[in-house]
Amino acid sequence: MPVGTVKYYLREGLLPAGTPTSATQAQYGEEHVERLALIRVLVGTGGLTVAAARAALQMIDAPAPSIHEVIGTAHQAIGPEVTAEPEALDRARSLVEAQGWQVACDSPALAQLAAALDACDAVGIPGMERLVGRYAAVAEQLAAFDVAAVPTTSPADAVRFVVAGTVLLEPLLLALRRLAQQDASFRRFEGPDVTPG
Amino acid sequence: MPVGTVKYYLREGLLPAGTPTSATQAQYGEEHVERLALIRVLVGTGGLTVAAARAALQMIDAPAPSIHEVIGTAHQAIGPEVTAEPEALDRARSLVEAQGWQVACDSPALAQLAAALDACDAVGIPGMERLVGRYAAVAEQLAAFDVAAVPTTSPADAVRFVVAGTVLLEPLLLALRRLAQQDASFRRFEGPDVTPG
DNA sequence: TGACATTGGATAGTGTCACCGTCCAATATT
DNA sequence: AATATTGGACGGTGACACTATCCAATGTCA
Numbered sequence: 159m160p161v162g163t164v165k166y167y168l169r170e171g172l173l174p175a176g177t178p179t180s181a182t183q184a185q186y187g188e189e190h191v192e193r194l195a196l197i198r199v200l201v202g203t204g205g206l207t208v209a210a211a212r213a214a215l216q217m218i219d220a221p222a223p224s225i226h227e228v229i230g231t232a233h234q235a236i237g238p239e240v241t242a243e244p245e246a247l248d249r250a251r252s253l254v255e256a257q258g259w260q261v262a263c264d265s266p267a268l269a270q271l272a273a274a275l276d277a278c279d280a281v282g283i284p285g286m287e288r289l290v291g292r293y294a295a296v297a298e299q300l301a302a303f304d305v306a307a308v309p310t311t312s313p314a315d316a317v318r319f320v321v322a323g324t325v326l327l328e329p330l331l332l333a334l335r336r337l338a339q340q341d342a343s344f345r346r347f348e349g350p351d352v353t354p355g
Numbered sequence: 356m357p358v359g360t361v362k363y364y365l366r367e368g369l370l371p372a373g374t375p376t377s378a379t380q381a382q383y384g385e386e387h388v389e390r391l392a393l394i395r396v397l398v399g400t401g402g403l404t405v406a407a408a409r410a411a412l413q414m415i416d417a418p419a420p421s422i423h424e425v426i427g428t429a430h431q432a433i434g435p436e437v438t439a440e441p442e443a444l445d446r447a448r449s450l451v452e453a454q455g456w457q458v459a460c461d462s463p464a465l466a467q468l469a470a471a472l473d474a475c476d477a478v479g480i481p482g483m484e485r486l487v488g489r490y491a492a493v494a495e496q497l498a499a500f501d502v503a504a505v506p507t508t509s510p511a512d513a514v515r516f517v518v519a520g521t522v523l524l525e526p527l528l529l530a531l532r533r534l535a536q537q538d539a540s541f542r543r544f545e546g547p548d549v550t551p552g
Numbered sequence: 553t554g555a556c557a558t559t560g561g562a563t564a565g566t567g568t569c570a571c572c573g574t575c576c577a578a579t580a581t582t
Numbered sequence: 583a584a585t586a587t588t589g590g591a592c593g594g595t596g597a598c599a600c601t602a603t604c605c606a607a608t609g610t611c612a
Contacts (some may be wrong), residue, residue, distance in 0.1 A: 195477050203470055224544060226537075237533065254534055257538075258538075262537065267534045268530075273400055277526075278527065284506060289524070292496075292500045302535075305536060305539040323480060328532075329471040329474075330472070331532070334494035336464035337462065337494070338495045338498035339501055340423075340456070341454075341456035342499055
């Protein structure tokens, strides 16, 4: 990892300064190395901006007492900032309500859902209602795994898991979906029989 | 939509030029408006770069005969370019094999999966094996919906659906997962009883 | 002890990306 | 004929994640 990048992360407050031993020297420990790995992963694989990564790391440094709160704050810090029309938000809210989900009515994920629905409408994806229902059912399964996997050993562990998991399992999920799509399309369109010709 | 942006898309080859009626005039039709909406959605909500969007649109303009091929090419065009170590790639491949999935052995989604797995390792997410297996099962469900929903009315419709669906259903899925997480964490951590205190 | 390399800190520069502003000449419009 | 609009070319802008340069102070080694 380039030195300049480390300095940049120090400057941006992602990486805490070492304990200074003199005017031009500071001591860094194992914790700093782990922190750097976490930053690289959040910014690199997770695709977070450094601002979002800073917010995420601050949550890890100062864990909120309630894990439910942590998840909400993590979503706030991590998710892309999306603005949606009020009526689109209402649609998203009613969809969530139809699923029987309890979510904060000002959650940024609602705006993200609203924007995604609007986008699908704009290009006219056929059979969206059915698809959304099934996606919601699947999302519920995923969330059950995620939340069940949150360690209860200590608040710090829980926060770290929530932040890292929320960010890192997204690319994992998308990659798996793509691979599964390739398999499914192979089964459906290439089939067991060779393409005639 | 600002005029400058439209000009930019024209310059970048995302939007085909209108039929010129004179040296300083050109005719645009409904198709161009639809195209603009598609572009906005791909680069806005879908988060594609203009280069990726151009590749995606080129697929729509010149549909490959086989839909399976289209999906592969779409993943190539749309997905982030990720490089992974050979051993990480092998791990991803063996995971895919364990699922019984048939995928092209050079699919970019494999590199994405490998990178995601490496990232999870780097920060030490506990219980990854179980989680990955469950995520894979869920991804299989999703892919089944997706592929079953591909219209067979015409190759053009199919390609359009695949490209738009691949891109747009990702933010939808992520938003739904976040909302479902909030609900699940509410149920687990806030519970039916009010926090004592 | 003295030459040299390294470090921390500050500052400014780089490359990329999506987009926006400006200009000009040619054409519509009134 | 006067004015407005358009297409096209070109350069500028702001955000972002770095990256290079400089300097003074310190560490290291002969």
